[in-house]
Amino acid sequence: MTDRSPYQNGVVQPLLTDLYQITMAYAYWKNNKKDDIAVFDLFFRKNPFHGEFTIFAGVEECIKFLENFKFTDQDISYLKTVLPGVDERFFDYLKAVSAKDLKVYFIDEGLVVFPKVPLITVEGPLPIAQLLETTLLNLVNYASLVATNAARFRLASGPNTTLLEFGLRRAQGPDGGLSASRYCFMGGFDGTSNVLAGKLFDIPVKGTHAHAFVTSFAGISELNGHHMLPFRGGSGKTADIVELSLKWLDTISSHLDFIVEETNKGELAAFIAYAISFPEGFLVLVDTYDVLRSGIPNFCAVALSLHEIGYQAKGIRLDSGDLAYLSNKVRNMFTLVANKMGIPWFESLSIVASNDINEETITSLNQQGHSINSYGIGTHLVTCQKQPALGCVYKLVAINGDPRIKLSEDVNKVTIPGKKNIYRLYGADGTILVDVLMSASEQSPEEGKRLLIRNPFIASKRAFVCPTKVEVLLKLYWDKGQVRYSLPSLRELKERTCKSISCLREDHKRQLNPTPYKVSVSDELYNFMHEIWLSNQPIGELA
Amino acid sequence: MTDRSPYQNGVVQPLLTDLYQITMAYAYWKNNKKDDIAVFDLFFRKNPFHGEFTIFAGVEECIKFLENFKFTDQDISYLKTVLPGVDERFFDYLKAVSAKDLKVYFIDEGLVVFPKVPLITVEGPLPIAQLLETTLLNLVNYASLVATNAARFRLASGPNTTLLEFGLRRAQGPDGGLSASRYCFMGGFDGTSNVLAGKLFDIPVKGTHAHAFVTSFAGISELNGHHMLPFRGGSGKTADIVELSLKWLDTISSHLDFIVEETNKGELAAFIAYAISFPEGFLVLVDTYDVLRSGIPNFCAVALSLHEIGYQAKGIRLDSGDLAYLSNKVRNMFTLVANKMGIPWFESLSIVASNDINEETITSLNQQGHSINSYGIGTHLVTCQKQPALGCVYKLVAINGDPRIKLSEDVNKVTIPGKKNIYRLYGADGTILVDVLMSASEQSPEEGKRLLIRNPFIASKRAFVCPTKVEVLLKLYWDKGQVRYSLPSLRELKERTCKSISCLREDHKRQLNPTPYKVSVSDELYNFMHEIWLSNQPIGELA
Structure with missing residues (x-):
């Protein structure tokens, strides 16, 4: 962990959130739900840029946020002005809140990831887990978006072209510029024009x-x-x-x-x-x-x-x-x-x-x-012109061990309930075959053993798969205040990203009409999910 | 000036720049040009969002940047590692550099502004004026873009709808979220979900x-x-x-x-x-x-x-x-x-x-x-989906009193040379008629007096205009270290923005095919500019 960048923007703090996280925390507290144990999944629903893969980035920033998650007296004073009428004792509770009561699971930063797969799972007291939502989303959304964009520029230009990020002047704010330099380097760029990014993140600077x-x-x-x-x-x-x-x-x-x-x-x-x-x-x-x-x-x-x-x-x-x-x-x-x-x-x-x-x-x-021989790329790279936001969401999937589902008219927006494990299955040629979501209670898939996997939404889409290698994706990085895995340096993350992309089949990576990568659920999770779905969805009436 | 927000992101510092500003500064210094007096104009070439107006924002942040413009010992040490072989004495020079030798002219923050009009003019020693480029662009580009976007949402929804900015989770980084809240409020929004923005900028928070x-x-x-x-x-x-x-x-x-x-x-x-x-x-x-x-x-x-x-x-x-x-x-x-x-x-x-x-x-x-009655707007507002960057540029227009021009195959990219004054002329009904760029040496237009104005690029497009009111747009805000105009509070800026938009004719503001607002030059500046243009442009040869 000595390689971690000492830098984090000072504005990353508990108040960098939506007010409704605080009002909800209060309502949970007020209604004796402060000790309910919640599980939230953070995921996105669609890959950006009409592509079929995404690079996951922002883990180190999220960990730093967890380490420093503490409301100050000044924060509390401000909140009292915003929320008149709120029981004083709630603010005492809020003052004492920290991320020490939480378990937070992350997929390794730098891996290719796909829609509906939880990138982060947060487990712990409902109000505390709730309070993290906006900041975690903010830290993951742009980092992953711009890293993915950089990786796409790298794929388009080939391995022998020098790619330089020149975006600071057009970035969405000072910090947007810094993040762009950092995550573009991780996604496959060779350097940046941004001097401060060079200094803070040890990126080669050019100009x-x-x-x-x-x-x-x-x-x-x-x-x-x-x-x-x-x-x-x-x-x-x-x-x-x-x-x-x-x-x-x-x-x-x-x-x-x-x-x-x-x-x-x-x-x-x-x-x-x-x-x-x-x-x-x-x-x-x-x-x-x-x-x-x-x-x-x-x-x-x-x-x-x-x-x-x-x-x-x-x-x-x-x-x-x-x-x-x-x-x-x-x-x-x-x-x-x-x-x-x-x-x-x-x-x-x-x-x-x-x-x-x-x-x-x-x-x-x-x-x-x-x-x-070389491109200097600014505006379109750092502002992600083709799609300037990645739509990560943060959804409640279980409470006190009971699964929860968010329904929607749009099937694509229905959440996959319950606490889950995620496995990445590899084929004999070293490429990745499929990511499988399984209930936390299920046995993990085994190498060389056939497994029935299902499309989470379409009953008829089923397949057997026999993995040559099984990788656990979600790992307990944050265990009630302890960081259990080392956080690699930016250069190590860059290598990891490059390696992860190389394990993805070419047809998933091509620019035009790429093949969607399969994200599946186990048979058990499929049945579990659809049972809950039906029990929560009233039968409609055509009128 | 007591109303100024105490907040500025700590990353806004001299190293938040492109490396080429430092290399250029060195080359100016090395070639005895450090005391040349340069004039740079900061402007954009095209209004965003297929519209015909832009809201100028970011002035307060630029002023703070000027106030704090100072390389630290740590900065210098880092630069030495990046630029081996550079004469040691240059770093002594760089260490002593400040914005105290500059005059910086700004248009008032919150006014509607138009293509080709200098929003900022920087005058002073060539290397120092050069060193400001990237940071000023970064501070103005996104601020103006998102304020303009907010103003467009306000125009679309009408004055009686409550508009709330909900974009933090999808913004391009933590600071992108904060800037969005701030400048959307200025551009016409009523509140934000972003608690920290509420605290730092005194914006009503909702949720x-x-x-x-x-x-x-x-x-x-x-x-x-x-x-x-x-x-x-x-x-x-x-x-x-x-x-x-x-x-x-x-x-x-x-x-x-x-x-x-x-x-x-x-x-x-x-x-x-x-x-x-x-x-x-x-x-x-x-x-x-x-x-x-x-x-x-x-x-x-x-x-x-x-x-x-x-x-x-x-x-x-x-x-x-x-x-x-x-x-x-x-x-x-x-x-x-x-x-x-x-x-x-x-x-x-x-x-x-x-x-x-x-x-x-x-x-x-x-x-x-x-x-x-009310919209809560996130992603598309803060990331400016329709156009995620405003293309402000920073161009050298004079050096030691001599005009300089940047030519281009694209006529629209040719710069207007020389130090200029900018005047906004109003009609009898209180709407704004035209912005006129004039050479700094020319007499200002007078109320009730006819003035010949010209399209800067098309000789045939000329008109007489007789203004009812004349407003000086570019003002000497930063006079060698002294701030000469007060910087209004965010609420005052919001009012100014609203008033400025109300002075713009309806057909410039409509969503579909708005009429372009006229930006013109005086007859003298027209002739001056075209003389320089011809003397710099070799006659082509069709082959």
Whole structure:
């Protein structure tokens, strides 16, 4: 547990909740139900982004919330103003409440998860378990949503593309930006532009410069006579990088088919200034004026100058235009320079793309063919444009050992009653076959032994399954104040996520019409559930 | 300024930025540009939600950020690990940087604003002005987006509907939830379910109970013999509320056409428990089992019992089903009870609706006809489903007094160069006519005097305008460390927002195909801008 991030947003506290949790707690207390033992399941009903899987995230934050769950005197004073007429003794009770009376089960953070499977099960005194609802939902919903989004971008772009999260400026608030950086890294990204996220969560931070840097230079004269750059290796020799760059610009103009007079000299000055500052990390934005007639010529001129004094440039970034066309065109120009000048590495300079990219853009670029090595992705990644919320819910499934069901006109919204165990069954090829929900009292499935599983809602859908491996999904992480499992570092979570996704069959992961993963119940749980359902549902009357 | 909220998320700090701001600052410093005086404009290019207006929000947070803008030793240590090879003296410079050298102009928080108009103009040393970019964008983008969304819900629902924000559980992180509560209140909502937001920002908090409260009771016996409720007024007399409720259930069954045996007795117990806890605030969720055959009968029985001992019930909440049909049906049942029992107020009990409501749902309900008094709105409001990000940008427009322009293939992305003043011109009827951008050196428009205004991009679009009132929009809020204007309380901002929207012509506000509001430039700025544009844009060659 030494790897846990020390950070948690200070606003994660018991008052970060809906008022109705407090009013309900009061009504439970007032009606002598404070010692009733409740079981709540936290789950979602539908995978996001028209996909068929979700990455579960937010466990560490939930555990920290449980550890710190305590109403302060100031909280109580405020609540008294909001709830006049409430029995004073309730506030004494509330003041003493902690998560020490609860057992909380979690699925491991970073695993792929599916609809209707409890991600968290909370068991304990009814008012206390109730009071956790909103905060747990808040901590799980966005974390899981954005981790899933990141994983989808990773699947779309393939394993060899560098993915950078650039979303802070468009995120839904400061903390939205931080969470995005953290959970995108976990979901499969390689780094972030967000410096604070880098510091707090040990994520690689990346970035070069913006258009403003380029437009801040109007011409070479604005370098203020600052032209000299030392040769790499510390020989003490220096070179006039302006002189070199102007020479190279001239040299390559015929090869790259541009007119020297038409390249923007402010842009050239900016690139030189950047090279002087970061000779080892020369990667610049080339679309401020005109990519092919100014940006790339200027870049090549400076990169060749750097080469002459021992440095190897990194590459360029495109932030507008037709990314497939431009990246291919740029790659051709790099190849041409590589060949003409006999500098092989010039061919494989990095091309970063970063203009309003979403999952579909990447797929479309792949179909068209492109030469991009890396994407910088902001808005659509962090705000989850395609579906900005994951609909996790928190439902009461048992009280004092009696199962409870929430009915609905919409069958999909009916809850699966009772305290349950969840098992993930693996096939012989190592892929996961099915998640099975079973009553807590049932024996767990056994490897190599046939098991009858059922669709929870459709009687005719039944199957036998014979697992090669059985994994217990819900684990007792929080045992009345004790944390029973270690919480991995973010890098470990990233590996776990990657591994979990790799166990999922390809057809569940594809972008278009993926096959739904089967979530099933045991025969016993099926019968139990439907008995309770019928006993709670009055027979309708058509009128 | 005594009204300012003391709260600011601790993560709002100089490191909450993109790494490239730091690398650029270094390159400016390294190339002797640290004392260049830059002007940056922060603006957006397109109103959100297919609308034609935006509410500007986040000013107070930006000011607090400016006040606290200071790199700590710990920040510097971290940056050194991220940027090896950077000249040590730069970090000494960075350590000394503050916002005290800047002038920052803001439009008043809460005003309606439009594309291309600078909402913030930052003027000062290039590296320092640059370093603010990401954080300012982050603080303005979501705040303005969600305030605008709230304002649109208010316009759709009309002035007499109570609007409550219920979004915490689905918000993009803890802070997303808090910001949503704050800026939705400003944008036109009446309250929130978010207790911490209530405490921090003095927003009315609302809430009753969830389905879990209802399902936690299986029958009357679970009231544990707790049946007595004192008469209102402190006479000391008490009544058995279970006995009363069962009596009333029987009495009204023939009027409301339900079967007493089919009403859910667990639900009745839950309602009684809630009434015992909150006799003065009896508002319950009626759709756990069956709205018309169980929820409403049980509600009416308990409400009539409360009436018998002096209390007036508040109403019901619907969280599923056909809200138009159900709300009308429920209103009819209330009217029937009001008439049969001679209790006039029963007819006007509150009907709250809260199932996945968005702007279109409200419009559609209005078209169908409904009987809803209040909406509780979560997911779509706070995550801004229709468009989860506002695309504010931060562009360099001048340096050392020289104008700078950012060109683009997309004309809409070309920036308007130079330091500017912004004026809002009003017509005789008090509505706003046009926002005009003028060069900082120009004389301001005068009331009653004709002014030539131009579309910034289309030469043929010109008009004369004669304003009745002229308002200066960009104000010097932050004058080198001094805050020159008071920052209103949240309630004052709410009033300002409401007033500002009321000055906007109806056709700009309508949901379907609203008329674009005109943002114009003066003739002088038009000519100035196009001269610079042409001098920076090479003539293309068709090939």
